[in-house]
Amino acid sequence: MPLDHALAVASHPNGSDAMGRLWDALIEQRRLVRAAREVEEGTWTEATTLSHQDDERPLEPARVSSMSADMLRTATDGTWNRNRYCSPSEARQAVLVSAAGAGLQLVDIQRRIHSGMWPGLAQFYSRYSPHTASQP
Structure with a gap:
């Protein structure tokens, strides 16, 4: 993507x-x-x-309260399940999707990268120019 x-x-x-x-x-x-x-x-x-009466719409969308341990590990140390994600790009996208599912906004993700809280995710952007790398 x-x-x-x-x-x-x-x-x-x-x-x-x-x-x-x-x-x-x-x-x-x-x-x-x-x-x-x-x-x-x-x-x-x-x-x-x-x-069956369960065809009614759910009252409100379910939200994931937190990211999985695997996604947090990928965000923090840059390791990922190579059986599940074939490339760093796929692992990076999985972290971003997981973060969005947990309710994080773009600014929240950027803060975690720039503050050093998610150095693993930051390393996935290291091949891009400094301007591009700051924009997950």
Whole structure:
């Protein structure tokens, strides 16, 4: 993902209605997953499938309260699971997505990089020019 796209994602988070729109868009997939689970568990009947009331939208979007230990380790010391992320770029993007999911704004991420709190994430930007490297 180009840096300007990552900046746009971090600078313009989804609105509060995004989870509701996603919930609506995935209604058929949610029904199929539920039916497959019921068949696997041996609890499926046409009546139970038709009677499900959990198709209502969640009251509010779920928020991740903190980043995973793996993502924090990548941000702090620059190591990452090479079986999961094939390149430093993928690991860097995973940290940024995790931080955004934890509710951090772009300015929060920049502060952590510039203060030395996340030197691992900073090292992922070392190949870029000083001007570009300061903009996760």
